[in-house]
Every structure is written in C-alpha cells, then in structure tokens.
Amino acid sequence: MKNIRLLMAVLFCLTTQQVNALDNGEIVPNLTLLDWNNTPVAIADYKGKVLYIDFWASWCIPCKKSFPFMNDLQAKYGKQGFQVLAINMDEEKQDAEKFLKKYPADFTILQGNSDLAKAFKLTGLPMAFIVNQNGKLMAKHSGFNQNNKKKVILQIEHLLVGNR
Amino acid sequence: MKKILLVVCLGFLSGCVSTVEPWERGRFTKNEMQLEPDQMGAAFKRHVYFSKEASSGGTSTAGGGCGCN
Structure with missing residues (x-):
C-alpha cells in the first residue's frame, strides 16, 4: 500500500506541469536575441519605446493575417516611438525565409x-x-x-500618449 | 532488485509524459507528417470509393460506379 502511494505521488509529480502565464504589470524578461542577420539584439535596447512583441511561425495560419496588420x-x-518585434519560432530557418518572401x-x-x-x-x-x-x-x-485589431490599436495609442 | 526495477520503469514513464510545446508543432504540420500526405489523391480515392460502394452506404450520395459523380 505504501509503495502504491509512493508510486502515485511520483506519477503525479511527473505528469503535473506548472502553467503560469506571464502576467500584466510584470517586467518583460530582458533577453538577447539574434536578428535575421545574426546580430545580437537585446529587448532592453528598445527601452523608451512601446513594443508589440509577436511570436510567430511559418506554419501558423493566423500569422499570415497578422503580418499585414x-x-x-x-x-x-513607428515615428511615435513604437516598434514591432516579431520573434520567429520555426524549427527550420528556411521555412521562415519562405514565409517572409511571401509575406x-x-x-x-x-x-x-x-x-x-x-x-x-x-x-x-501567434501570441503578442x-x-x-x-x-x-x-x-x-x-x-x-x-x-x-481595434483593441490592440487602442492599447498602443493609449501607451503612446505618454510619448507625445 | 525490485527497487531498481521500479526506478527503471519510472524512467520509461517519464519519457511518456513529455509534452510537445505549442511552438514545437511545426514539423507536425508538414505534408509528410499527415495521415494522408497526398490530400488531392486521397480525396479522389474517397470519391471513387463512395461512387463504387454507394449501395453499401457510407455516404448519402448514390453513384453508378463510374467514379464520375
């Protein structure tokens, strides 16, 4: 019985995953990434700008609609202190390159x-x-x-008021 | 010995609970990963099949067996 309980506890620990989303109001983790030409770019370099950080992949269908937006x-x-940072999550870079040629x-x-x-x-x-x-x-x-779309525009405009 | 066996079994189990993260699904979307890699060919085969086998059911469309419906 004791062994079964132990086994159940171990299995529970193995199968339980912590899912905590990054909450509004939290400071976004400062990470350094490579741009498309392999030049390092830190998110902190954009301090003072309103950022729209979008995670995308070539296989993601809604991303085809989000790019023109x-x-x-x-x-x-852009001239008001706003920057879109689109972070590609493709496992193979050539898939993203094909997508970028099309969009x-x-x-x-x-x-x-x-x-x-x-x-x-x-x-x-995608997640923005x-x-x-x-x-x-x-x-x-x-x-x-x-x-x-409207919600995003309102949120960006609201934040950009501080830059005017 | 039993304990070692238990640990080995748990080791195998741990491999089964790793999940594919949302950003790791790219390869699943590739054609070669689909149950029917050739979508057009599969649709054509289904069409021929239901035309020939209409009398046995499976679809509501009747067919004469020519595969031309």
Whole structure:
C-alpha cells in the first residue's frame, strides 16, 4: 500500500506541469536575441519605446493575417516611438525565409528559441505582448483575429500618449 | 532488485509524459507528417470509393460506379 502511494505521488509529480502565464504589470524578461542577420539584439535596447512583441511561425495560419496588420502598425506608429518585434519560432530557418518572401515584413524579425518561449510562457502561436516604455507588460493577445485589431490599436495609442 | 526495477520503469514513464510545446508543432504540420500526405489523391480515392460502394452506404450520395459523380 505504501509503495502504491509512493508510486502515485511520483506519477503525479511527473505528469503535473506548472502553467503560469506571464502576467500584466510584470517586467518583460530582458533577453538577447539574434536578428535575421545574426546580430545580437537585446529587448532592453528598445527601452523608451512601446513594443508589440509577436511570436510567430511559418506554419501558423493566423500569422499570415497578422503580418499585414503589423506592417500597418509599424508604418502608422513607428515615428511615435513604437516598434514591432516579431520573434520567429520555426524549427527550420528556411521555412521562415519562405514565409517572409511571401509575406514581407517592414519591422524587426528576431530568431526565437525554446528558452525564450518558456520565459514568455507561450500558450500558442501567434501570441503578442504589448510592452510599455518601461519594459512592463501591459497586455497580451493569444491568437490573432479581426476582432482584436481595434483593441490592440487602442492599447498602443493609449501607451503612446505618454510619448507625445 | 525490485527497487531498481521500479526506478527503471519510472524512467520509461517519464519519457511518456513529455509534452510537445505549442511552438514545437511545426514539423507536425508538414505534408509528410499527415495521415494522408497526398490530400488531392486521397480525396479522389474517397470519391471513387463512395461512387463504387454507394449501395453499401457510407455516404448519402448514390453513384453508378463510374467514379464520375
């Protein structure tokens, strides 16, 4: 009986996974990533800017819709202290390259990795994080659809008021 | 000996509980990972099959056996 209890406890520990999402108001982990030309880029380098950090992959269908939207955001708010950082999570870089040829990006593309995804506690792709000028997470959006476009724009505009 | 066996068994179990993270699903989406890698071919085969076997059920569409419906 004692052995069975022990076995049950061990199995419980093995199967239980901690799922804590990065909460709004928390400081976004400062990590250094490689951009598409393998130049190191630190998230802290963008301090003072409103960031839209988007995790994407070539196989993610909604990402095809989010790229034109992010191009629009970058074009509209880029000069006001806003930056889109799109972090690619493809396992094979050539898949991402094919995607980028089809869906060109006018914003910064970074190469992601598993540690980064764990640090941000991704629950799916695409997933976007809106970060304020002080590096604090202000909003997160899991998935991408037409309905949350307005919400994203309002959140960004609200944060950019401080830059005017 | 029993304890060693238990530890070995638990070791095997631990390999079964590792989950695929949401960002690790790229390879699953590739054509070669699909149950039917050739989607068009499979659709055509299904079409021929239900046309020929309509009388035995499976679909509601009747067919004459020519595969041309």
